[in-house]
Amino acid sequence: MRVNNYNDLKEWKKVCPRKADYKINVLVCNGTSCLSSDSEMLAKILEKEMLNRDLNGEIRIVKTGCFGFCGQGPIIKIEPDDVTYVQVKVEDIAEIVESHLVNRIVVSRLLYKEPNQTNVVEQSSGMNFYKKQMRIALRNCGEIDPENIEDYIVNNGYFALAKVLQEYTPDEVIKIVKESGLRGRGGGGFNTGLKWELTRKVPGREKYIVCNADEGDPGAFMDRSILEGDPHSVLEAMMIAGYAIGASQGLIYIRAEYGVATQRLYRAIKDAKEAGLIGENIFGTDFSFDINIKLGAGAFVCGEETALIRSMEGFRGEPNKKPPFPSVQGFRGKPTSVNNVETFANVPAIILNGSKWFSSIGTEKSKGTKVFALAGQIRNNGLVEVPMGTTFREIIYDIGGGHPGGKEIKAIQIGGPSGGVITKDFFDTKIDYESLLGMGAMMGSGGMIIMDEDSDMVKIAKFYLEFTQDESCGKCTPCRIGTKRMYEILENLVNMKGKPEDLDRLRILGENIKNTSLCGLGQTAPNPVLSTMKYFREEYEAYAYRTKKTTYSIDPKLCIGCTKCARNCPVDCIEGKVKEPHYIDETKCIACGACYEACPVHAIIKP
């Protein structure tokens, strides 16, 4: 199908296959997470079964993007019954086909079981994980086949672009996006419409739209999921942005590690080009746009926009001083607007539903929704999208299901290596850009790592510093040398070689690095240390004053004398008689944790 004008698109939508054409749609998650547990094989077997039973006219197997419920993968969802099956294995397929697809009886053993509830919820929409979510950026993820452009068009895909080209001037587009209150989802939270306006105002005919898909914060994977699950929405938004700022070239800078996402992007670009949706004179207007992909090569600093631009030009990805901002002097020295994947994914929805709709969601200064990636010590690992202003407690307990072992959650690390920790005293805070900054953290890209009482905050901070000092590009001194020195102090502390005055040195050094570094990487690198020091000072002091316990011990009240720990100890430092409390010789313990893993009654106390 080739689209030459708005009418063509409308006609095309009418003939695209839709879910209602089939009696049943079987959605099989083909996101990276589920693919690694062989979900592709599940889809293949299902397709074969449909052929064998001659059901492929009535039942469609759809390979979708991510459902967000990654910790329970592979996921299969049956529509219109709205039933989600979790942790599906190859050998479960026969039963799903026979029972559910043929006889319409739900296979209840494969449903998700909510913790602390006896009855299982049959409808996906009734699951706690989905109940409080609101999906705008992820609207098509887990709903459509990302490799099928018709699936996107049926869901009003490319209609936002058509509307923009038919009805709005570039200034009107900017006004809508500005009024919606959409802010950059990659970290800083700058108003997106304003960013476009700045780029539009710079004179010149050659301008660029760049999609920053160099998602680097450890623990964040929403951009990858959007690109894997709904690549066309990003392409469409890039063209809307291109029209708004007066660019005819778009570039997507994506991490080389994101293989599946890159392939799907290439496919989406090819399909959109063949349909005439990317190319010359789109919808018969004089607007032309082309999109290309640039691969990264494994450098965290390239998520910073000036470094990203250097990397796209074929150089070492070292950042430049701002100003000049990329909106004035960016790629090839021309005005460039760099926006993040999740930001783009919101744009078509804003155009179709209006700025008022979008700005009615969220808090006073942070509008719309935000996608968070939940990882660490939490029951429901995965991706969740909630309105701005949702509290941490709602996210980790209501949606995330709390700690998998029922332990207390001590803190949440948010914003990756640039962010900080949120302690349990703040779990009732409404999340938005401002409230996070006020707590010494930042939105970052929205990775949340949940930590329980066993997590050692000093070691977590050291982990982040190791990451940033390793990823520091080396251009400016405060970041290159400062983060290294901070890391050394932390290493000394953890190895019990620290001194009490180290704590002040860490703080002063951290503040200096924040104030004097060239780019965002250095300016935020000390955050994990400064924020953990603020809230968990006693843990730092235990190391600095060398009062930290470093070996395991046994609670004699809980120990049942089963001898499992002693048998598993690699250095034979556990003694005790059968059915009597055991004890650990702390001079010999190497803190390997083997006893902790082996103990059936949780009598081992961690250091």
Add this chain to the structure above:
Amino acid sequence: MRNRILDTSTLDKELLKQLDAFIDSLEGDKQEHLIHVLHKAQDLFSYLPQNLQLYIARKLDLSGARVNGVVTFYSYFNEKPVGKYIISVCMGTACFVKGADKVLERVLELTGTNKNEMSSDGLFTVKDVRCIGACGLAPVMTVNDKVYGKVKPKDVDDIIRHYRSIQYESK
């Protein structure tokens, strides 16, 4: 660097031809495509020895230092030979808090190598990598393109044994 003699005798002629064809097919400013070219070269040759870097430099009319600077800046590029199977242990936060360091330790022990070095049998190169975004499966390791999730140190034994055995069978 300009005057250094370019010795391509150790490089596979057929692969060089493919690389040439790729570079010739690029549109626009070829120097801008340096990273793209290096990706292609690494796909073909599995790593980027110095003479290959110099070859690319000459081809794109860049200095050898400029190319080497880019190669060493990005962790994705290898200057040393790599094993048939590249084992990447994710060291992202989610994996870290779930014990990825113990997984890495076990991998290194079983393959008998250090990080970023090839094992003596040429089978494995072990890397610790940045978050690969499969946090729901933490801890995660990959062997070439295959992702292994929720890996425990004791699972590593089976994984390594599996790759050793396919190697043995193919001989």
